[in-house]
Amino acid sequence: MVRTKGVRVVEVGQVPLVRIGDLARSAGVSVRAVRYYEQQGLLSAQRSASGQRLYPPEAAERVRFFQDMFAAGLSSRRIAELLPCIDLGHTDAEQRHMLQAERERIRERVTELQSALRRLDQIIEVTATHP
Numbered sequence: 001m002v003r004t005k006g007v008r009v010v011e012v013g014q015v016p017l018v019r020i021g022d023l024a025r026s027a028g029v030s031v032r033a034v035r036y037y038e039q040q041g042l043l044s045a046q047r048s049a050s051g052q053r054l055y056p057p058e059a060a061e062r063v064r065f066f067q068d069m070f071a072a073g074l075s076s077r078r079i080a081e082l083l084p085c086i087d088l089g090h091t092d093a094e095q096r097h098m099l100q101a102e103r104e105r106i107r108e109r110v111t112e113l114q115s116a117l118r119r120l121d122q123i124i125e126v127t128a129t130h131p
Contacts, residue, residue, distance in 0.1 A: 011042060017054035025064035037066055040076040042083070072106050 024031045037043040038053070043062065045053035065086075069079045081098060085091045091099065 014076070015029065016057060018054070018057055018059070020045070020053040023055045023059055023063065026057075026060040029059065029063055029067060030105055034063065037076075042066055042076060072102075074102060078102065 018026070020031055020034050034043065034053075034055075036075075038045055043055070043059060043066075045055050048054055058098075066079055069082070072116050074082075078098075081095070085095055085099065
């Protein structure tokens with residue numbers, strides 16, 4: 001076992017892998033979230049001889065991607081549909097349509113949030129002069 005930037009790396013047949021707790025810590029999520037992603041088919045783990053889940057170090061970036069997509073309102077099913085686009089680096093017409101539709105939905109949500117932010121700023125400005 002080797003430590004790299006505070007993360008314990010376990011080598012399984014010359015392949016560096018990290019334990020679930022280290023992956024969760026590195027990605028800024030709970031262990032429960034990592035297990036959920038695995039249950040949803042978004043992430044897969046190898047198992048050690050003792051049954052511990054082991055992940056490639058780059059899984060942390062993928063978990064952060066999941067977090068971003070969940071925060072944007074995508075479901076785990078929709079995120080699963082995005083993974084081949086990422087992994088293969090290309091899309092078909094149906095996937096492109098789905099990506100564009102999600103992008104437009106998120107853009108509309110950003111516009112709504114910006115409007116709410118402006119309203120809050122107005123309230124803060126008015127109330128700041130009347131303690």
